[in-house]
Amino acid sequence: MRDPPVTTVWLTGLSGAGKTTVAEALAERLRSEGRSVEVLDGDELRTNLSAGLGFSREDRSTHVRRVGFVAELLSRHGVVSLVPVIAPYADARHDVRAHHDKHDTSYLEVHVATPLAECARRDVKGLYAKAESGELTGLTGVDDPYEAPEEPDLRLDTTGIDLSTAVDHVHQLLTATTTEEAAS
Template sequence: MAHLRPVTPPSGVTVWLTGLSGAGKSTVARSIATLVGADAEVEVLDGDELRRTISRDLGFSPRDRDEQGRRVGYVAELLSRHRVLTLVPVIAPYAHTREAVRAHHQRHETPFVEVFVCTPLTECARRDPKGLYARAAAGQISGLTGVDDVYEEPVAPDLRLDTSTLTAEAAADEVVSLLRDRGHLHPSPEATAPTR
């Protein structure tokens, strides 16, 4: 991983990391937060944590999955509007949900970056951090995204990351570089001050 100078956010931005369970979304999000956390307001809106809180009334039907994504998108936009770098590692399997979240950000003129963590299903199933793929294979659960339920891949994401070939740190580096290139992050004054 390349050495990164401290960064500060001139404005908030939502980084929406979508992909299958086990793709590495949360790990990459935490790595991004570690890279910039000392010098920026950063929040990670983890999908599993939000399902235990603001979405505990929702199940996994198509309607509930859509509603979950929209709720998370609303919270993310609100945070980003107030100068927070908001990292959102969620499956969000439906294209129309992600487009609705993007449109909500656009209406408020809040920057939105979609990152497709495109780690192959075979690798996600090999990792199986929650045991979901094993349970699906044993017939204990159904409706698992990417197995017997749909995952609509982003057609034109801002960035693709395959964590079967990238470390979490290298993937985070790519995201931070993209944010910096687009003006969402910039070197802090301390980082650019001349040394004596």
């Protein structure tokens, strides 16, 4: 039996939307199915791959392109790359998709479209509270832009669904895509 094609699944959305939670749970499910998977968490990679970059538009876009390169490289070598990275700018996400296309590697974009109010309510990292108090500026979605994808492969609002359902939606997208690619 031929292995299904591998892919990058980019989960974009605001801080607190549920990107990493969904990616980690999906990774566990894919590993239980015998797939090689890597979660490329934006916070971890910013510390290690993009140390020294700030939060200007240029630096954020550079970080996204770097992560996209690593994701494509892993995918090309048989690893499903799950990428929970905010990636606030459409042009940087477009560049990542183009890089994948150039190398005939599948790229799926999942917009974790949890509303700002819900992300702020969750405030897992305390960022929204810091932004509200004036201690933090440049928070994506608050005083720095987030350009939501116009046509993601999947739009997922984690507000009204449980984690298992959210993972099911992304898994179905991934399975449908890899089945299509295996058939072609």
